Amino acid sequence: xxxxxxxxxxxxxxxxxxxxxxxxxxxxxxxxxxxxxxxxxxxxxxxxxxxxxxxxxxxxxxxxxxxxxxxxxxxxxxxxxxxxxxxxxxxxxxxxxxxxxxxxxxxxxxxxxxxxxxxxxxxxxxxxxxxxxxxxxxxxxxxxxxxxxxxxxxxxxxxxxxxxxxxxxxxxxxxxxxxxxxxxxxxxxxxxxxxxxxxxxxxxxxxxxxxxxxxxxxxxxxxxxxxxxxxxxxxxxxxxxxxxxxxxxxxxxxxxxxxxxxxxxxxxxxxxxxxxxxxxxxxxxxxxxxxxxxxxxxxxxxxxxxxxxxxxxxxxxxxxxxxxxxxxxxxxxxxxxxxxxxxxxxxxxxxxxxxxxxxxxxxxxxxxxxxxxxxxxxxxxxxxxxxxxxxxxxxxxxxxxxxxxxxxxxxxxxxxxxxxxxxxxxx
Numbered sequence: 001x002x003x004x005x006x007x008x009x010x011x012x013x014x015x016x017x018x019x020x021x022x023x024x025x026x027x028x029x030x031x032x033x034x035x036x037x038x039x040x041x042x043x044x045x046x047x048x049x050x051x052x053x054x055x056x057x058x059x060x061x062x063x064x065x066x067x068x069x070x071x072x073x074x075x076x077x078x079x080x081x082x083x084x085x086x087x088x089x090x091x092x093x094x095x096x097x098x099x100x101x102x103x104x105x106x107x108x109x110x111x112x113x114x115x116x117x118x119x120x121x122x123x124x125x126x127x128x129x130x131x132x133x134x135x136x137x138x139x140x141x142x143x144x145x146x147x148x149x150x151x152x153x154x155x156x157x158x159x160x161x162x163x164x165x166x167x168x169x170x171x172x173x174x175x176x177x178x179x180x181x182x183x184x185x186x187x188x189x190x191x192x193x194x195x196x197x198x199x200x201x202x203x204x205x206x207x208x209x210x211x212x213x214x215x216x217x218x219x220x221x222x223x224x225x226x227x228x229x230x231x232x233x234x235x236x237x238x239x240x241x242x243x244x245x246x247x248x249x250x251x252x253x254x255x256x257x258x259x260x261x262x263x264x265x266x267x268x269x270x271x272x273x274x275x276x277x278x279x280x281x282x283x284x285x286x287x288x289x290x291x292x293x294x295x296x297x298x299x300x301x302x303x304x305x306x307x308x309x310x311x312x313x314x315x316x317x318x319x320x321x322x323x324x325x326x327x328x329x330x331x332x333x334x335x336x337x338x339x340x341x342x343x344x345x346x347x348x349x350x351x352x353x354x355x356x357x358x359x360x361x362x363x364x365x366x367x368x369x370x371x372x373x374x375x376x377x378x379x380x381x382x383x384x385x386x387x388x389x390x391x392x393x394x395x396x397x398x399x400x401x402x403x404x405x406x407x408x409x410x411x412x413x414x415x416x417x418x419x420x421x422x423x424x425x426x427x
Contacts (some may be wrong), residue, residue, distance in 0.1 A: 004097055008071045010151025011038050014194040024062035036203035044072050075155045091159055099146050101125035101182050103156040107169050121176040124156045126192050127183025132217050132255045136321035139182045150194030157205060178213045185214050186222025197231055209234035220259045223267040227274040236401055238280040243290050244298035278307040286315045287327035296340035304346055309355035331360045
């Protein structure tokens with residue numbers, strides 16, 4: 001694939017920004033100030049003017065080059081599709097070289113201890129297209145069109161916050177970030193890590209690490225890198241498993257040929273041990289493919305002893321999935337699959353029953369073509385899907401991570417500072 005040629009850098013691209021500052025011998029301390037001013041400013045001119053008149057301005061030579069080489073935003077929202085329930089919106093974002101990706105805003109009403117609240121989750125893309133080729137996923141039909149820069153990933157959050165500021169979904173801001181859009185995050189590792197740094201910066205967006213989830217289809221080297229990444233030790237990991245045997249997984253996830261199931265599970269166990277954090281297991285349930293009682297028994301055996309919790313998701317109709325003969329399982333099949341896992345005493349590393357969350361067919365983001373596997377920017381401008389008129393409350397990502405949050409609270413009550421809190425302070 002030819003290297004992307006970008007005329008301007010994004011101000012949110014930490015890699016490009018650091019290199020640019022180093023070339024002009026500008027102190028790294030100015031980087032955080034750049035992002036602080038970028039949040040408040042309306043243009044690069046404003047950012048540079050505010051920096052020039054500050055208490056400790058950077059060199060004027062660098063400011064002039066910075067203003068010429070960087071942009072506050074290098075991408076453009078070319079379309080938005082809001083759900084009929086006003087609980088979500090899909091943003092179609094075009095990069096400066098023409099690549100198009102999608103980001104999805106999801107709002108969930110959550111009943112907390114003494115009050116109800118609205119939580120907003122943003123699903124971001126890390127690549128245009130994807131080379132993993134999962135056989136139910138529309139994104140894979142595009143092939144791998146290009147990696148996004150760290151700045152282009154962050155710009156999806158920038159666009160979402162500006163869109164929300166118009167009040168179309170109430171007085172809310174993005175609280176959670178999930179890397180579950182187009183592309184495989186761990187196939188674009190350095191850009192994803194750089195984008196998380198910018199998102200977490202307390203002077204810019206201030207997203208807490210424990211509210212960020214990186215999802216992977218199982219890129220084993222990337223999982224091992226994450227375990228050793230200091231910046232991400234408090235960020236959540238989700239693994240799209242989709243099968244409990246190598247044979248079944250190959251049918252659903254072709255990349256499993258290179259990242260075999262036994263090696264993936266070994267990497268997951270090592271990740272949990274090194275980070276002291278659990279993993280969310282994502283399992284797309286395909287009618288007649290991976291929803292049998294035998295498959296559930298294999299899954300229970302595979303996950304026993306692993307610090308994890310399971311999110312069962314029914315297949316969302318896609319053209320490629322339908323062509324491959326996939327069908328949405330009935331709610332009764334989903335219930336039986338969950339019961340079988342529980343019946344086989346699937347327990348975590350503490351010997352406790354593994355938490356299982358089943359998403360039934362009335363939930364999701366179908367009416368904006370934004371449910372799992374449905375993101376494909378090549379068809380994004382054609383409007384909402386006519387395939388499904390299903391409606392439902394979006395699942396809140398914090399509810400999915402409830403087992404990890406509950407463990408954190410137990411440690412707090414015991415007087416032990418959780419590792420994720422330590423990480424959140426390192427921003």
